[in-house]
Amino acid sequence: DADVTQTPRNRITKTGKRIMLECSQTKGHDRMYWYRQDPGLGLRLIYYSFDVKDINKGEISDGYSVSRQAQAKFSLSLESAIPNQTALYFCATSDLTSGGVETQYFGPGTRLLVL
């Protein structure tokens, strides 16, 4: 079974609809992240959480919200979807070793199309 799972894998929605993307992990990591990937722009950070009680905005958080329901679950919501939120969304987890090196582990992605 995959360590980081995302649901749904594909989603088509209409402008103005509220949608939620879910992420679950079995790696036991405290840190979780949501990124979006757009062609030519690489990965951009939306939100991140260093533990259940800690949630922080990334570089492009406008129009998004998150919920850290448990150590293993981190959900991303689009309150009112718009077409320029069409993208590939990735969830990631990470551990921070005693040497301070952080390695990220990614889910398979959710492809979102907003019409």
Next chain:
Amino acid sequence: AQSVTQLGSHVSVSEGALVLLRCNYSSSVPPYLFWYVQYPNQGLQLLLKYTSAATLVKGINGFEAEFKKSETSFHLTKPSAHMSDAAEYFCAVNSGGYQKVTFGTGTKLQVIP
């Protein structure tokens, strides 16, 4: 502040030829550096990472990267390209502690038969 720059959004090589994907970084402290690979319709997976233990880092699938502080570079190489290496490659930097990882914009590698 930290950043990475990947030179070339698309690189094409012939099967069996050398693969060279370029990455330059900027960091105010000694960085940790990573290369991730993304195969079509998949998430990113770690290829290799530099953690200051050794400047030449070997990763999976025959890839390696060399940290060159004087050039602020961390280029990815593979002596002989295989068709299965066709993917998008991302360089990333982390300055440690509570710094977040910053990704480059990616380089798509095409391998020509």
